Amino acid sequence: MARINEQVLQSLASATTSAVYKYRKRKGHDIITYSLYSDAVNGTYKLETATPGSSIWIDVPSGSFTAETSGTFVPGQNMDIRWNCTAYTSGATVVRIG
Numbered sequence: 001m002a003r004i005n006e007q008v009l010q011s012l013a014s015a016t017t018s019a020v021y022k023y024r025k026r027k028g029h030d031i032i033t034y035s036l037y038s039d040a041v042n043g044t045y046k047l048e049t050a051t052p053g054s055s056i057w058i059d060v061p062s063g064s065f066t067a068e069t070s071g072t073f074v075p076g077q078n079m080d081i082r083w084n085c086t087a088y089t090s091g092a093t094v095v096r097i098g
Contacts, residue, residue: 007098008082015043015088021081021097022052032081035070035096044087045095049079057084 008021048057083095
């Protein structure tokens with residue numbers, strides 16, 4: 001189980017979700033980084049957020065990833081963040097949050 005504000009780095013090799021990054025607001029402005037990479041991305045992935053304690057996950061940014069990607073966003077509140085593989089074909093893809 002992930003600790004609060006601890007980076008998630010995980011290899012996904014099936015249609016599943018990553019461990020949850022438990023973001024909790026600190027002083028100042030936090031910037032969350034994310035990335036998805038592999039020799040050949042073999043699936044469809046979504047970066048999702050939810051309010052802590054909720055089971056309603058929302059895509060951030062909106063849309064799906066089928067190729068390597070990385071980026072940042074500034075969370076406005078406490079949230080849980082995860083990668084979700086929605087369509088898997090083969091191989092393993094590495095995902096990172098934080």
